[in-house]
Amino acid sequence: MTRLTDHLIVISFDCLSSLDIPMLEELPNFKELLEKGAHCKNVETIYPSVTYPCHATIVTGRFPNRHGIINNTFLQPGASSPDWYWHRKYVSGTTLYDEARKAGMKTAALLWPVTAKAKINYNMPEIFANRSWQHQIPVSLANGTPLYQLEMNRKFGKIRKGLNQPELDDFVLESTVDTITAKKPNLLLVHFVDLDTQRHYHGFSSEEAIAAIRRHDVRLGKIVEALKEAGIYQDSTIVALGDHSALNESKAIKPNVVLKERGLIKIDENNKVLSWQAYCKSCDGSAYIYVKDEHDLETKHTVHGLFESLVEDSNSGIERVLTGEEAAAKGADGNAFLLIEAQRDYYFKEYLTGEFIDEITDNDVKEGRYTHASHGYSPEKDNYTTVLMAAGKGIKPNTTIPSMHLVDEGPTFARLLGLDLGDTDGQSIDELLKV
Template identity: 70%
Template sequence: MRLTDHLIVISFDCLSSLDFQMLEQLPNFKELLRNGSYCKQVETIYPSVTYPCHTSIITGKFPNRHGVVNNTFLQPGAISPDWYWHRKHIKGTTLYDEAKKAGLRTAALLWPVTAKANIDYNMPEIFANRNWHHQVAVSLSNGSLRYQLDMNRKFGKTRKGLQQPELDDFVLASTVETIIKKQPNLLLVHFTDLDTKRHYHGFSSKEAIQAIHRHDQRLGEIIGALKQAGMYEKSTIVALGDHSALDESSVIKPNILLREKGLLTIDDQERITDWKAYCKSCDGSAYVYVKDPTDAETKRIVHEIFKGIQGESGIESILTGMEAALKGADGSAFLMLEAKQGYYFKEYATGTYIEEISPDDVQAGRYTYASHGYSPDKKDYTTIFMATGRGIKPHINLNSMHLVDEGPTFAKLLGVDLGATDGRIVEELLNL
């Protein structure tokens, strides 16, 4: 049985529990919370990066079960590795798959890992990653062609490539139009303005605060569109975050240590040409892969390298692949490294092992001032879930929940089933 006619899921990337006090004072978040319910201590997944997080939200599973274990693929030597853009990388079903099977109209705007997905109105998050690719052509060929052409014709001038806040302004205009003209039963929207500003200006920067205020205005326009379309009283509105972020002052480059031990090689242009072991960054954490799983000698050297420097090199903890899998991460990795607060990982194989972050590096896009990807066990690192409308009990304040609980709860609202998930239906929030 469906509890709602329309489920509107709005992801504000990098929204933190620490933002909640501010949200309570902003007019549109305040309206959402007035008769809604919330949890301001939502535990995220490991690694807590955007693509695994958003896939966990719509599957109810941890990364090692849904298959999206990082933002980007393990592609040593690639200047810009490919991302997990496509639906085919998700194992099992998703919320939008089950909604479509149930005959519901579906829409997704820049929701991660939806390229080539069976969604009625699909504008996937994907970008041109080769010199010979054009952004518009890449987007059009991986989503709903006519729908995207229409949105670009009407609102394309708003956008300035991938720059923020213009990209989110384009997504907002397309979202409002989609609500009014298409009236989807399931709408998934992903805004990245706040995440971008925190990366390049810091967690509590004025730029990040301005982005939160812009998000409040965006929420207000979405609510206004639902009212204009006559959908508001029949809808469930959810605003959520996927992870928090932590400020950093230093970058760790473990591949330098692997290169020094002869476990990877580079050419004259500092590109990796071969490898036996490789450190794959998840920003606040990192996987260490061994190319040949039977290579006991390489594993011994890798283990010796990182155990020898743990605690004094920016590395807070080291997990085996099995221990990482128990936390929901990729168990095929040999090790998983967790950075201390103030540090994060990059994949560069040249330079110094630990480098302080300078404003010039950030301006050049080489490094950032804040990151995520850290263990959910880090202090003050939870995110937020807020919901109001059809099927939601009013004025419930949950002490805690998990990111993987969101998918099963959404499925219950839509009257569909995600099967065997890692999360639970949060019945305390639902008007059953």
């Protein structure tokens, strides 16, 4: 297959939405990318539309139930901080960076989800210390490229303030610029989280979110300048994309509270889960309902009846119930017994105690119990699409694609690099490309 570019730079601006396009059209660097190259303002995301499944889809071209990353975090009932799908080993099948490496290309990834211990030449994976005895730097070093990460920390570590934003993205930016100029990778994947963080904690259209988009425009400009400084700009393709949108919410639904009341979850005086027959695993705007024993027909009957009755109650916040088979047909985890969808203004939490529905206060958000906006909702929700913009070598200029799907991105990127991702759910959008 003919290779269309020498250097592919994929920049994920987490939570960038189609609704942001009017603002992007006014910002200098996004505006230039939109005007110079090809773009799609309506990219349909996956179900559930949360960050880790989305980013696995972007590099595989497959839906979550095929690549295996069906949520951000694992089903660990009662855990206050469940482990995330950090590691490459959880992705089924091949990825864009695997195929690039096999083809002899130089690869780099900065905070790209689900890349811990991946075979990437210069890898700074998104992973954090999730145990009280762990420290962030050793955890990162053990799961990525040690010497590369030590070099980036030595040069730019003083910028960081733990995992706080915007400092973390500022650190990632400087590391990205240095990687471009010093390493000149053929494939670079970089993940910025500033906007997603501001939307979670301040709301979709908050001043803080708008400020984050402005910072992202500056970051995009600095990456373009780095390509020019490295002397590879003319041989490069720049892609800026979002993984999902977000919706504001003011109420949190706690399905595990009613499952506990039905005797399907048992806890001790410290709220530790002792046993469970059914459990709600949140994906924010949607949630999986798992039944521990697939042969437990009595529990299944009880659980299905419970959630069907909640859907009929307009005050429950639950919009729809899908069976596991229906969820699988939409690309979600078919091993779940049910998949439930929240109404607008609601989202799901796994808490086991308190009221079934909580009104979210600013103090709740400040103390980390809840957020003001979230994602994970069905891609069928109105005004919930994301975006893709591309320019440079191999991209048709002045081209607009009316609509595409997140699963199409991986095959399109593979086509640019002359690679094949195999049996994908999406297809290369050749209308974007100079094929």
